[in-house]
Amino acid sequence: MIAEMVFVGTELLLGQIVNTNAAYLGERLSELGIDHYYQSVVGDNAKRLAGVLNLAVSRSDVVIACGGLGPTLDDLTRETVAELTGRELEFNDEIWQTIRRRRPNLPENMKRQAMVPKGAKVLPNDTGTAPGLAVPDQSDNKLFILLPGPPNEMKPMFDKYAVPVLLERMGERAVLVSRSLHFCEIGESPLEDRLMDLFAGQVDPTLATYAKPGHVQLRISTKAHTREEGLAKIAPVEEEIRRRVGEYIYGVDGTTLEEAVGELLLGRNWRVFIADAGTGGILASRLTDPPGANAWFAGALVAASTTQLVQMIMAEEQPGAGTGSEVGNGAAASEALAMDLAKHLLARMDGVSVGISILPAAPGEAVVALATAAGDTRTALAQWRGNTQDYRWRVSQAALGALRRLAMA
């Protein structure tokens, strides 16, 4: 089956919004095993929209159109597709009542959103008002799937309501089941190397890796009659992957590294204090992001340089090692000082189980030192040439990775 995407909206052409829906749907289609060769963007213009949709349906089996389902006059997708498929629009009171239950004071012009081409299937909108539609052509050879433009409405609707329609149309009474494994402290290439035979031999389930900033995602996908059956097919593959590289897997599906680390800290009843001259506070912001961070986050000192950080922490005590040292003293000296500071945090602050310090070691390079109240230590070196924001993110990623190791030990 060949699908094609059409994105509708003048704001896309003008560059007022970035089309993130395209990447989302692209990933999904490839997981579903649906080929897709073209995407088009067109403005809110009836003639041009009809032209683009016509071309798309001439060369593809399924056309997924995003946007233009709203209540205003320049929302044209519903009407245009009704005309292309020769289907009359009917008012659907059930949709209207659902919309009104959610938003009681709606103006009457919102009624357009309750119009449905005769014979189309309604795709409920659990997070907004305009429902989606699956509209077959007269011969039922081709299908238009209309989705709303806002990503927070489009994504759940696609996953929950459009995917089953697509799978049924592929002749598969199947559901798509996938698990995403998230890896830290290992790059995409070494990961693929360790799993090479699994990648080479993959048929069902399929495997795909995605390199993200500072982490790698591996998605295992399969089609099955039920979600349970799918998960049962995925389980042995996941097990084999975990057997080989499980130590690097910090979470599954939507889990972030900070959530995974927070969970581990909670389990150990650990509280972390950070002395940070390396990420400008990014590590603190990540560790305080998950709900309940109060339990594991004891606080952070953020400084713009090693000197400043040492002054903040040590006050008059001044350790010998590297006081006054700045970027350029090299990794070894920075590492020794960082470990001093991490240990110092344990002694100085009440109720701290882990001290973390981060110091710049060289341009684009930072050392992370961790020390626990029980006497365990760990260090990590983070390197990244790029802009400040990417660099800091990756340093915080290295610190979280090291903290995770320590909490797992």
Added chain:
Amino acid sequence: MIAEMVFVGTELLLGQIVNTNAAYLGERLSELGIDHYYQSVVGDNAKRLAGVLNLAVSRSDVVIACGGLGPTLDDLTRETVAELTGRELEFNDEIWQTIRRRRPNLPENMKRQAMVPKGAKVLPNDTGTAPGLAVPDQSDNKLFILLPGPPNEMKPMFDKYAVPVLLERMGERAVLVSRSLHFCEIGESPLEDRLMDLFAGQVDPTLATYAKPGHVQLRISTKAHTREEGLAKIAPVEEEIRRRVGEYIYGVDGTTLEEAVGELLLGRNWRVFIADAGTGGILASRLTDPPGANAWFAGALVAASTTQLVQMIMAEEQPGAGTGSEVGNGAAASEALAMDLAKHLLARMDGVSVGISILPAAPGEAVVALATAAGDTRTALAQWRGNTQDYRWRVSQAALGALRRLAMA
């Protein structure tokens, strides 16, 4: 003149990257006054790429194609456009030498990047290897502009080398000149209200606002024979805007709010210390982002709650007001406590000229208090319903806005 964009790359179809180039070019074309009705995305497939380019050139005067200019075999744009325009590819030694000067150990297959369709204009690549190309069709009625896919190569090349080609083609021996003004502490609607007559009457220069997270951008654009002439046309419009709403303008063109604030702090020789239970460290990360932050950033304490922050700062001294208070005590109580803390920072830390404290006041609401060593104070309330990251960003935006006001006073 009508332009159209074609984006080339299977990684776009698969959703491995988000197409941010589309939004960038969309903004630029609309500033240039060039109409554009369609965008297409197509994979690295010769036949389909030729089909998409053919369609594009049939309905537009200029086709801007991004991507597929690299050295590998699946980079097909150069060859495909040469064939479509009936122009032979010639090896251009000057390009090859330029590429080799930048990267001396290049393999021979990189030579493809030095192939130029006969009669095409080369658009230099100041930030990468593959140059861009402006390739007219045989009758010189239509033009293909080929740009590299990586945004850090595409954007400067488009602005510096493709824009002049486009303007010349529009029959205007002109350059596009624009100034972007950045506003904080004012929303898009109130800003447009205060400038309504300027927007209504605009012909040349043109005005356009863009709402960004926590700030508004206003771009003034014009075409002129020279950059100086353009700036002279923009100056009186900018002056009138500044007369009305100048107090909200924190910077021009690429300036960030943290850079603008850093500059002001530097000018006043102020050093800022932050006590932060509201942004999880984001404010510190922004204030330490510009180079030279050492001069104005004295450090930060980051906590996960008001209680924790108070404990960190006050140690045994415990102020009466709100010790032990958490989210929910309301804005007034939080504001009083925040001001206590801000003043306390001044007293407690050496060489601090401004103390800033940020406390949560209610769900989705934070108070910011600022106090200077000279006795000036300022407070701000930030509200945002959304995910944690957006919320924290906007709270940090409010804090920087208030700090800016204080530093300007």
